[in-house]
Amino acid sequence: MSKPTQAISVEQVRKAFGPTVALESVTYGIDAGKVHALLGENGAGKSTSVKILSGLVRPDSGVIRLFGDEVRMNSPRDAHRLGVQTAFQELTLIPDLSVAENLLLPYQPTGFAGLLNKKAAEERVAASLEKMGLHMISPRAEVRTLDLPLRQKIEIAKAALREPKVLLLDEPTSALSGEDIAWLGQIIAQQKARGTTIIFITHRMPEVRMFCDSLTILRNGCSVGTFGIEEISDEEVIEQIIGRSLEKTFPPKPPVDRSVAPVLTVRDMSAGRLRNASLSLQPGEVLGVAGLAGMGQLELFLSLFGDMPASSGTITVDGREVKIESPRDAIDAKLGITLVPEERKTEALFLRLDGRQNTALPVLDRYTRFGLIDSEAEGLAVAGALAKVQVAERALYMPASAFSGGNQQKIVMAKWLLAGGRVLLLFDPTRGVDVGTKHEIYLLINEYVRAGGSVILYSTEIEEVVHLSHRVVVFYGGSIVREIDGAVEAISESEIMRAALGSTQTHGPDSAARKAVQS
Structure with missing residues (x-):
């Protein structure tokens, strides 16, 4: 029996950025037509691998082969010419352009004298969106007007519509949940049916099981091993990723004094899509917020933080x-309401500023006398x-952009721990971070409420809401339709999803996604 053809072969690849070695002797292979997961902590080398395969970065040494041929990709155009397309986690969409302009960039149809044919572009994009189950999105809509999940879908569609031989999906579900993940399952199934090879980068093990045939684990820039999906357990994957075992993923919930x-x-x-929401929050309590995307959760968080008028x-x-x-007003010491927002790179950090400036900014007046900053006290x-x-001390003088997504998120958390608020609003705080960093964030939440703080937590990972929250409010159609009190009844994913779907439906979107891939 002949050995399956390898679509991608990475052999002894090394890449360093100055003194920092991002990849060292990385080696793995992916069979043609398969879905292959690339796993690792933030900073393990996954993003550098994607950039090399996308033509954005050139390796210092090593060999990359596509379908048996050694290739050198000096630019994204080289990658496109070889049939490699990428949907990035950090979206490449241009906010001020339309959906049609973003999807076709830089291959827009032209007419007489080389002028862009806008009508033909919109017609082509409308047909493509219909084909991909995105008919609800207007080709003329400005990207900035769309919610993050829709922007994520457009990023994925942009890559998939170009009929690639190799499709790189970099954290494609970081902004997706529920039915959106089922939609992605259908896209992956379509791509597999036409023979596309897919590299799938994620921090969510259920999705690895759902979508992937094999996986490679990176740790500290080195390839630890490649396995068939049935050859390794979730616990073994976690140990390989972080180099140690986690005793328990979720810490026990601290007690809450309800008196x-x-x-x-x-x-x-009421604010935007939010309608007549009522809730309360006890000292030392984690109040979970659940619901499908766009049901009013974001408006609740923004209104409580003073970023959207109610x-x-x-x-x-x-x-x-x-x-x-x-x-x-929210940050004011008399209220002490702080927010870790949905998009850390654009809403929570100044990427060109160092960690010290980012962390101290909300409370800079504490370290200012007569208009001068006491740098020693601030530092x-x-x-x-x-x-x-647990962020390295070099964050004091290095720009936030130099750190992995997980460490950037911890810098955001440090900012509000320094501010010392009493209510911490966490909107999807573990989006796009690795399993080790997730565990550290869970422990920080626990420590915060044990010290008397209170948390309102929304997560696209229902499991986090279940295991971290004392109570959960579920949104549907802009309203709170269900409250589940863990002191009275068990908080479960099934109960949350029933309410989030607005029905007693028992078959969740995960099963739909799994069927789509397996069919």
Whole structure:
């Protein structure tokens, strides 16, 4: 029996950026027409591997073969010419251009004298969107007006519509949940049916099991091993990724004193898609928020942080009605409401500034006297906060852009730990971070509520909401339709999904995605 043809062969590849070695002697192979997972912690070398295969970065040494032929990709155009397309986690879409312009860039149809044919472009894109189950998106819509999950889908569609031989999916589900993941399953099934080889980068093991045939694990820039999907357990994968075992992924929930008055109460709040939401939050409590994308969760978080005006309703802090008209109002010591937002790179960090400046910025006045910053006091305070979230001391002087996604997220957490707020709003805080960093974030949440802080947590990973929350409110159609109190009944994924789907449906989107890939 002949050996399957390898679509991709990576042999002894090395890449360094100055003194930092991103990849060292990385070697793995992927059979043609298969879905192959590339796993590892943030900073393990996955992103560098994707950039090399996409033509964005050239390796210092080593060999890359596509379908048996040695190749050198000096630019994305070289990769495109060889049939390699990439959907990036950090979206490459241009916000001020339309959906049609983004999908066709840089291959827009032209007419007389080389001028762009806008009508032909929109017609082509409309047909393509219909084919991919995205008919609800107008080709004329500006990308900036779309929610993050829709932008993620467009990024994936942009790569898939070019009929690649090799498709790289870099964290494609980091902004997706529920039915969106089922949609991705259908796209992967379509690509497999036409013989496309897919590299799938994710931190979510259920998706590896759902979509992939094999996997390669990277650790500290080195390839640890390549395995068939049935040859290795989830526990073994985690140990290989982080080089140690995790005793328990989720720490036990700290007890909550229900006899004390709520620290935060919301009554009949409406804002954007949010309609008449009411909830309360106890000191030391984690309140989970669940629901499919676009059901009003984001508006709740933004309104509580003063980033979106509420059209109606009241907010009460410590029994006193307050008005939050800006983030400055929320951060104020009398309220102490802070937010870890959906997109850390564009909403939470100044990537060109170092970790010290990013972390101290909300409370810079603490270290300012007569208009001058006490750099020593600022540095000591930030160093303490960074140590608490286990970020290397070099973050004090290196730009945030130099760090992996997981460490960037921990810098965001350090910022609010330094600010010392009483209510921490976490909107999908583990999006795009590895299993080790996730565990560290879970422990930080636990430590925060044990110290008397309160958390409102939304996650696209329902498992996190189940295992970290004392109570859960479920959104559907812009309203809270269900509250599950862990002190009264068990918080379960099935109960959350029933409410999130607006019905008693028992077959979740995961099963739909699995069927799509297996068919």
